Amino acid sequence: MAEENQVKLHGIWASPYVKRVEMALKLEGIPYEYVEEDLRNKSQLLLQYNPVHKKVPVLIHNGKPIAESLIILEYIDKTWKNGPPLLPQDHYKRAKVRFWASFVQQEVRK
Numbered sequence: 001m002a003e004e005n006q007v008k009l010h011g012i013w014a015s016p017y018v019k020r021v022e023m024a025l026k027l028e029g030i031p032y033e034y035v036e037e038d039l040r041n042k043s044q045l046l047l048q049y050n051p052v053h054k055k056v057p058v059l060i061h062n063g064k065p066i067a068e069s070l071i072i073l074e075y076i077d078k079t080w081k082n083g084p085p086l087l088p089q090d091h092y093k094r095a096k097v098r099f100w101a102s103f104v105q106q107e108v109r110k
């Protein structure tokens with residue numbers, strides 16, 4: 001795989017936050033390497049890549065880590081144009097999608 005296309009995802013299989021990133025990568029047709037974490041024994045790489053929250057998902061693109069699923073989705077949307085856009089171009093529709101994504105996130109936390 002060329003250096004400029006190196007994509008890795010640290011996750012756990014049961015996480016809805018990780019699932020949404022996996023879905024976006026698949027929708028865009030982006031090949032990636034998946035690293036399953038053990039949250040009871042987090043890898044040194046996870047702690048290094050996400051020192052603030054120490055959570056998955058973390059996407060690493062060409063060695064540069066990005067944390068927080070919604071931020072990762074926005075990054076994927078802006079960086080790759082292989083598949084359909086993840087967010088609508090229309091600003092109002094985009095705001096509505098963000099609202100519901102945020103709502104789902106809050107509900108999952110409860």
Ligand SMILES: N[C@@H](CCC(=O)N[C@@H](CS)C(=O)NCC(=O)O)C(=O)O
Nearest residue numbers: 015016017039055056057068069070
């Ligand atoms: N706001 C984060 C939430 C991520 C999150 O809560 N991940 C959980 C797994 S579902 C985690 O890594 N927990 C480890 C911990 O709390 O130490 C996101 O959207 O990515």
